[in-house]
Each structure stands twice: as structure tokens, then as C-alpha cells.
Amino acid sequence: MDTTGWLATQRDDGETVGYLEPLSGDYSLVQARNLLGHPVGGPTEFLEAEELLIDRGISELAERWSLRDAPEELDGGVVILEASPDGIVVAHADLAKAGVYGRRVHVPWPDVDLLLSRETPAARET
Template sequence: MIPDDWMPHRRADGEVVGFVRQVGEAFQPMDLFGRPLGDPSDWLAVEEALDAHTIAWIDEPWLLEVDGADVRVRVVEVTPARIRVKLDDFGDVTASARFWEVPLPERGCLRPAPPATEWPSR
């Protein structure tokens, strides 16, 4: 769960794009997964970092370690309590959906996946 003292940062349309965490007298930008986007700094620099980061990166494929093996997944939901991912079925509408929940802040079990052309066939 994202800590209650982290402040959500919203873009102009109201969408939350990350969080601001206070570190002593400074502030640190955190992405939606609860991972640092940079070092602690002043408020303006943190807001600029969060605005520049956007949320487009969430739409990319990810690798989730499941029982010692990497599974290619897609993020389907991010809330302050969890990340929900599903097996990447490569658009196969007949595939059965398999989902996992990842706690927040995320601690390294999700990694960006290589392009599908580099992924072994299922």
C-alpha cells in the first residue's frame, strides 16, 4: 500500500501520475509503482520530474517472477493498494485470463519485458 503521507501528484486533467514523498526537508518523486524517479530535491523539481514521466510506461509489457520463472504480463490496474497484472495473451481473445496482484510499493518483482520478438514462444 502506498503510504498515507505520500502526496498524489496529478496532471492537469486530474489523473494521478505519481506521488511526492517528503524526505527530511526535501521531496522525492515516486512513480505509480512506488519506485523513486529521482533523488530528493525541491518541490518544483519534483513536480517537473513527475510531469515529464507521464504514465505511458505502464502500457508496456512486463516480466513478473512467478515460481522462479519470468512470466510476460500486462498491467490492468494500479491503485494505491495494489498493482493487478494479467498474463500477456498477445491479443488472443480466446485465451483464458490469469491474473496476479503485486503489492505496493513494488519491490522489484516487475521488470520491463524485452520486445515480443525476443521472447520465446509459448
């Protein structure tokens, strides 16, 4: 996916909270995307999408995620160690809590194939 037109959205302290993908040449219609490149909501006007990303922040990066087709040693969920246009790095969620990261896996950015999805507590119990 070509991301050259994506605009980084930053909050007042300079922290990037997501990206705006232009859906029209003048950016009047955009798709908000989180730091992983996942769509946030549907297509909307520029200012509304920018506000949405700023309000959401980056706290979702600290959550537990599932990695589709994960290697066996990463079954049980992963945490995001790094997320940037250079790629997304994940490690086993439970090991990371203990400060032991084990195997790290690189996921291409943007994750438009949705290899990463947020885990729900119910999903961990099954």
C-alpha cells in the same frame, strides 16, 4: 512501507501520474515515485520532482513488464491491468493483447521490492 505522507501528483486533467515521498519534514526534499511506487530519479526538490512526474506521464503502464518469481503461466512478461494504492494487478502480456487475460496476479502497492521491472526487447529474445 508507510505511504501516508506521500502526495499524489496530478496533471492538469486530474489524472494522477505519481507520488512525492517526503524525505524532509517540510517536503523540501522528496523522492518522486511512479504509479507503481518505484523511485523515479533521485531525491530532489519538491517542484522539480513534481515536474518530472508530470512530464513522464503514465505511458509506462502500457509497456510489457517482468514479474519476479512469476508463476509459470505468467512467464514471458506481464501487462498492468490496474495500478492503485489498493494494489497492482497484472496478467500475461500476450494473452492480454488478444483480450484474454487468463490468470491475474495481485502485486502489493507500493512495489518497493521492485517485483515488477520493465522488459527490454533484448530480454524477450533470450
